[in-house]
Amino acid sequence: MxxxxxxxxxxxxxxxxxxxxxxxxKITLQEADDFLAWATSQGVEPERASGLRDFFAKDDGRDFVMVNLIKLKSPARESGAQLAAYQKIFLGQLLRKAGHPILVARRSGANIEHVNCEQHSDWAAMGAIRYRSRRDLLEILPATLGSEHHQLKLDAVASTIAFPASQWFxxxxxxxxxxxxxxxxxxxxxxxx
CATH class of the missing domain: 1.10.287 (Helix Hairpins)
Structure with missing residues (x-):
């Protein structure tokens, strides 16, 4: 039994x-080049489009984490609501592909250290989002960039930095x-x- x-x-x-x-x-070089052509045609800045193309071209087939630093526009309450509306849509798409937040935190004090960088970078929050693969990001980006829900994010953030991190634990x-x-x-x- x-x-x-x-x-x-x-x-x-x-x-x-x-x-x-x-x-x-794994993403092929042709797929990475096709993404570059698509991103360029959509008005993505050349340096950003090229960086994404290189990231896709070096695909190892494994998961990675996207680290995000965010500074919201004022008033923070309204911007936070817009960002939450964006995240609800985007993270819903990502969850279907086994992606999810692994760490989300709000700033709780002044900068402790800043070496060779802007002293007044007032990042309000950070998030680390797990992607199952670079291919998943490649498939999600065309449905996100330029979309109505992506505009919610752009309307909410004063500045943001997002970078991929591999070999994470x-x-x-x-x-x-x-x-x-x-x-x-x-x-x-x-x-x-």
Whole structure:
């Protein structure tokens, strides 16, 4: 009676893993060049478009984190509401591709250190967003740049910096949580049956 429970548990976790963690097909140089052409045609600044093209061309098929630093426009309450409306749409799209925030924080004090940079960079918040792959970002950007929901973000932020970070580490996270939840449910099912 317990074998079906554990087989089901393993299959459920495998399905989760296939959605969340499976390596994606790497972006080809042609796809990276096609993105550059598209971004340029959409009016994306040449340096930014070229940086994205290079990031896509060096695809390793693995997940990465986009680190965002944000300064909101005044009044912060209205800008925060606009940013939240943007995030609801964007993060909904990202979640379908197993992307999600891993860290979000608001500023709680003055700059502690600034070396060779602007002393008065008043970043109000930061976020680190996990993407399953560079391909997912490549697929999301055309639906985002120039969209109505992206305009909500542009209307909300006074300034922002976003950069990708690879070879990142997080103790715990959804892979571990899903494994533990599956294990717990299987144990409870075994006790009840």
């Amino acid at each position: 317990t074998l079906p429970i554990w087989v089901t548990a393993v299959l459920c976790y495998m399905l989760f893993w296939l959605w969340y963690a499976r390596p994606r097909r 997080m103790l715990g996270g959804p892979k571990l949580a899903a494994a533990l939840a599956t294990l717990l449910l299987a144990c409870v099912a075994e006790l009840l049956i």
